[in-house]
Amino acid sequence: MSRRRAGRVALAVLGAVHLAALGAGFLAPYAPLEQNRMLPYAPPTPLRFVDADGGFHLRPFVYALSEDALDEGRYEEDRGRAVPVRFLVHGAPYSIAGLTARVHLFGVEEPAGLFLLGTDGVGRDQLSRLLHGARLSLAAGLLATLLSLGLGWLLGTLAGFYGGWLDAIVMRGAELFLALPWLYLLFAVRAALPLHVSAAQAFLMVVLVIGLVDWARPARLVRGLVLSARERNYVLAARGFGASDLYLIRRHIAPQTVSLVLTQAALLVPQYILAEVTLSFLGLGVSEPAPSLGNMLAALQQYHVLVSYWWMWVPGLALVPVFLAYFALSQALPARGEPA
Amino acid sequence: MTRRLVRRAAHGLALLAGVSLLSFVLVELAPGDFFGEMRLDPRMSEATVRLLRERHGLDRPLHERYLRWAGSLLRGELGFSFAYGQPVAPLVWPRARNTLVLTATATALAWSVAVPLGVWWAARRRRAAGHALSALTALLLALPDLVLAFALLLLAVRTGWFPAGGMVSLGHEGMTAAGRLGDVLWHLALPATALVLGVLPVLLRHVRAAVAATLHEPFVLAARAHGVPEGRLLFRHVLPAAANPLVSLFGLSLAGLLSMSLLVEVVMSWPGLGPLMLEAILARDLHLVLGPVLASTLFLVCGNLLADVLLVAADPRIRAEEG
Numbered sequence: 001m002s003r004r005r006a007g008r009v010a011l012a013v014l015g016a017v018h019l020a021a022l023g024a025g026f027l028a029p030y031a032p033l034e035q036n037r038m039l040p041y042a043p044p045t046p047l048r049f050v051d052a053d054g055g056f057h058l059r060p061f062v063y064a065l066s067e068d069a070l071d072e073g074r075y076e077e078d079r080g081r082a083v084p085v086r087f088l089v090h091g092a093p094y095s096i097a098g099l100t101a102r103v104h105l106f107g108v109e110e111p112a113g114l115f116l117l118g119t120d121g122v123g124r125d126q127l128s129r130l131l132h133g134a135r136l137s138l139a140a141g142l143l144a145t146l147l148s149l150g151l152g153w154l155l156g157t158l159a160g161f162y163g164g165w166l167d168a169i170v171m172r173g174a175e176l177f178l179a180l181p182w183l184y185l186l187f188a189v190r191a192a193l194p195l196h197v198s199a200a201q202a203f204l205m206v207v208l209v210i211g212l213v214d215w216a217r218p219a220r221l222v223r224g225l226v227l228s229a230r231e232r233n234y235v236l237a238a239r240g241f242g243a244s245d246l247y248l249i250r251r252h253i254a255p256q257t258v259s260l261v262l263t264q265a266a267l268l269v270p271q272y273i274l275a276e277v278t279l280s281f282l283g284l285g286v287s288e289p290a291p292s293l294g295n296m297l298a299a300l301q302q303y304h305v306l307v308s309y310w311w312m313w314v315p316g317l318a319l320v321p322v323f324l325a326y327f328a329l330s331q332a333l334p335a336r337g338e339p340a
Numbered sequence: 341m342t343r344r345l346v347r348r349a350a351h352g353l354a355l356l357a358g359v360s361l362l363s364f365v366l367v368e369l370a371p372g373d374f375f376g377e378m379r380l381d382p383r384m385s386e387a388t389v390r391l392l393r394e395r396h397g398l399d400r401p402l403h404e405r406y407l408r409w410a411g412s413l414l415r416g417e418l419g420f421s422f423a424y425g426q427p428v429a430p431l432v433w434p435r436a437r438n439t440l441v442l443t444a445t446a447t448a449l450a451w452s453v454a455v456p457l458g459v460w461w462a463a464r465r466r467r468a469a470g471h472a473l474s475a476l477t478a479l480l481l482a483l484p485d486l487v488l489a490f491a492l493l494l495l496a497v498r499t500g501w502f503p504a505g506g507m508v509s510l511g512h513e514g515m516t517a518a519g520r521l522g523d524v525l526w527h528l529a530l531p532a533t534a535l536v537l538g539v540l541p542v543l544l545r546h547v548r549a550a551v552a553a554t555l556h557e558p559f560v561l562a563a564r565a566h567g568v569p570e571g572r573l574l575f576r577h578v579l580p581a582a583a584n585p586l587v588s589l590f591g592l593s594l595a596g597l598l599s600m601s602l603l604v605e606v607v608m609s610w611p612g613l614g615p616l617m618l619e620a621i622l623a624r625d626l627h628l629v630l631g632p633v634l635a636s637t638l639f640l641v642c643g644n645l646l647a648d649v650l651l652v653a654a655d656p657r658i659r660a661e662e663g
Contacts, residue, residue, distance in 0.1 A: 176362050179355045183599035184617070184636045188363050191621045191629045274484055278603055281486060282618055300490050301607070307497055316487035323482035 007332020010325040017322055021135040025094030028128035029107045029114050032291045034092060036113065036123030039065075041309050042075055044118045052079055060085045064112035083112040118311035120299060126311055133291035133315060137280075138322075140207050140292075141273030145265055147211025148272070152218030153261060159219070160226030161249060171223070174216035185213050186275060190284050199290035206285045210275045218264050222257055229256045259333065266330035270323045277319070293319065348648050352641035359637045360413065360630075364406050367626045374422040374624050396422065409627065418634065419627030423620070431616065432631035438507060439605065439612035440639065443597045445528055446535035447643075450543055450593070453536070458547025459574050462555060477541035485600050489534045489607040502530050505609035531601070531608045538600050539593055546589050550582040557581065580654050587651040594643040598636050 020027060036042075047060045061084045069076035089107040093100055108114045117126035159170035177185065189209050197205065229235065235252045243251075273293075279285030280294025288295055296315040299305045305312050375389050375398065393399050397408060409419050417427035424431060457473075464470050496502040503509065507527050508520075515523060554560065555578060563577050605614035613632040620628035652658055 172358075175355065176358045178595075179359050179637055179640060180363070180633065181595045181598035181602075181636050181640060183602045184633050185363075187602070187617055187621060188629060188633050189366055191624075191626065192367050192369050195622065195624070270482075277484065277486065282603075282606060284618075284621065297486055297490075303497070306490060306494055313487065313490070316484055316490070319484050319487075320479075320482045323484070324478065327478060327481055 003328075003332045006328045010328035010332065013321060013325040014329070017134070017325070018138060021131060021138050023096065024128075024131035024135045025096050026101070026103065027105050028094075028125070028131045029091065029104055029116075030125040030128040031092035031094065032124065032129045032132040033289050034124060034128075036119065038070070039075075039113065039115075039119050039123040040121050041305075041312075042113070042115055042119040042123065043309075044311055045113060045115045046077075047085070047116070048082070051082060057084075062108060062112060062114055081112070083108045085114065117314055118309065120296070120312065121305070126296075126314060129291040129296060130293075130315055130318060133293045133296055134318065136203060136286060136291070137273050137276050137293040140203060140210070140276040141269045143207045144210035144272040144275070145268045147207065148214045148268065149218050149261055149265055151212065151215040153222050153257065155215060156219035156222030157226050157249060157253060157257070160223040161230055161245070161253060167223070170219065174219055177213070177216040182214060183275075183278070186210065186279070187284070189213055190279065199286055202286045202290075206276050206279055209279075210272050214268070214272075218261070218268075221260060221264065225257055225260055226253055229253050263330055263333045266326050266333060270319075270326045273319065273322070344652070345645070345648065348645055352645060355641060356634070356637055360410065360634060361406065363630055363633045364409060365402070367629055368402060368405060374626070396420065409630075413634075418631045421620075421625050421628040423623045423625040423628065428627050428631040431628065432613070432635055435611060435613050435616045435632070436635040436639075438610065439598070439601060439614070439635075441524075442528065442531055442605070442610060442612060443535070443594070443601050443639070446532045446539070446597055446601070447594060449532060450536045450539050450597075451590075454540060454543035454547050455579070458544050459551050459579060461544065462548045462551035463570070463574060473544070477544055480537060480541040485534070485538050485603055486607065488537055489531075489604050492530045492534050493608060496530055503527050507611050527610075531604050531610050534604045534608070535597055535600055538604075539597055542596070543589070543593055547582075547586060550585050551578055554578050554582040580656070583651065583654040587647045587654075590647040590650070591640065591644040595640055598639060 024032075042065070045062050048062060049058075049060055050056055051061075061082045063077035063079060064081040064083055066076045066078035085106055085108055087106050089104055090102050091104040091107055093102050095101070106114070113119075113125075115125050115127070117130060119125055120129070155170050159167040180188075186209060189212070190205075193205055193209070230248075230253060232252075235248060238248060238252060276285055276292065277294035277297065280287070280292040281298050283295075283298070285294060286292040293315040296312075299312050300316075375392050375396075390399075397405060400408075412419050412427070416429055418429040418432060419427070421428050421431060461470055461473050493504060496504045503526065507524060509523050509527075551574070559581075560573065560578060563573050568577065601610075601612065602614040602617070604610070605612040606618060609615070613635060617629060617632040620626075620632075
């Protein structure tokens with residue numbers, strides 16, 4: 001597969017993933033915080049198309065869990081109680097872009113449960129939490145990238161364009177920020193912020209911390225590019241015609257940095273998603289009960305979860321296709337400054 | 341050569357001083373402090389908390405606190421841990437040593453795999469093996485470190501071949517010297533593997549790119565025309581010429597490994613800087629947060645110095661420049 005083709009596939013994958021995360025409330029059959037204390041670590045509910053008599057059904061169905069087995073502490077399907085999967089059902093309320101709705105893409109009628117990816121320790125549906133968690137983690141990655149690239153681009157452009165003391169200050173500052181391994185830096189900045197905050201505050205805080213800590217790398221790359229760009233003949237000519245600095249930057253310098261910025265974005269987003277996951281995993285980011293891919297993975301620190309419940313790995317494994325897609329995207333963009 | 345190193349060392353020291361100021365200001369800007377948490381305790385009166393803060397100088401202005409802290413840095417104490425009630429240095433150094441053991445092992449392993457494999461990959465980029473390596477590194481690159489660490493942990497728990505965490509076994513003190521070394525190595529295997537697998541794809545890709553770029557140089561064609569055997573050509577002629585970008589990558593790889601080991605240490609309960617720092621953040625023990633930060637910066641500065649020495653040794657062009 002050529003790089004461009006791979007890039008297009010990657011874009012499609014990323015589009016689908018982000019759309020799914022955005023529509024988490026609609027796609028998820030349950031609310032992410034809804035608990036079923038009686039069903040901890042229930043295994044994924046199998047979707048059935050063929051009933052006990054061998055008849056095929058176009059509408060998928062599931063079997064309800066057997067009450068007798070539950071009393072003995074086992075999860076077993078009750079073959080006598082088939083429950084059809086309904087589409088566009090009413091369920092827990094959720095809001096997308098400020099609109100509140102109750103319609104879910106699919107679901108089953110009550111006593112039966114539809115846990116396509118199983119449940120966690122307090123019986124919350126993993127799929128619903130995965131979708132909502134992905135929304136938070138992906139958004140954190142994107143916003144942090146916007147922030148860090150924006151700041152890095154601004155400082156890099158100013159430093160490269162004006163040179164002199166501004167350049168010296170920015171570059172010395174960048175050196176300082178790069179002298180620290182970045183997770184240590186992230187932790188140090190995180191240490192300066194309050195520990196017990198609400199989920200929304202925590203989300204904002206994580207985005208700010210990640211975005212502000214890592215401006216130095218993009219700033220350096222942009223500065224290098226601007227240094228050479230401002231010496232181009234047409235820039236000098238425009239300057240000779242009396243163009244203002246702002247005009248020069250907007251019209252001649254900025255367009256040359258676009259491909260670098262895009263490539264950097266494709267490289268940075270997965271890194272920042274991972275940073276959010278790491279912080280939340282360690283209890284320094286978004287904390288329970290709000291789902292993030294990171295705090296969902298924290299359950300794996302318990303021995304029995306690590307060994308017995310494979311579906312608790314899904315939040316981590318779900319990141320693999322996303323990262324692969326971002327990687328393919330960064331390769332497909334015209335590379336500059338970074339070896340392929 | 342000496343002058344270059346002295347200059348670099350001085351630069352490193354300046355960086356350390358700068359980082360100490362930067363990190364101190366960042367951390368001290370924090371709203372609330374260690375004693376702030378005590379106010380929630382009904383047994384502590386306002387006055388006691390105020391007295392404690394005064395005794396530890398927390399009521400002084402920022403620059404005075406920095407000077408006090410910088411003074412304790414110079415005395416080698418690295419500040420004072422409120423949670424442990426003792427200077428930070430004796431808490432940090434043993435942990436820093438363990439982190440160093442882990443990251444140094446991982447660095448050595450990763451590079452000794454990445455260089456030969458990367459050179460080999462560059463030489464046969466367009467063949468099946470090259471494509472397979474491409475796919476494999478892409479997959480490794482996309483696998484979150486966290487999942488990698490947990491997968492290795494699962495392997496340890498399932499097979500019992502490796503210990504599931506820690507740095508030494510229970511009877512460690514009673515072992516012979518060789519036994520103790522073997523014990524540590526046995527515990528080192530999994531965290532080191534996690535780090536190596538995490539950093540290897542990046543290194544491999546860079547080594548391949550650097551070598552592939554050099555392969556087109558005229559001197560390679562000349563050497564080939566002279567009948568220099570392929571292996572000698574790659575490792576004796578091409579690799580040193582391609583070394584320059586790789587050396588700056590050495591510093592970056594070290595930074596990446598240090599970051600990654602923070603996480604891996606927590607997951608695999610390796611008694612390094614990671615768990616200590618996490619605990620310090622959760623306790624708001626700010627000087628104890630700064631200790632690991634400075635230790636990691638020190639490692640990075642030393643690593644970059646080492647890279648510089650290596651570069652001078654590997655690249656004759658730089659020796660010629662220096663005269």
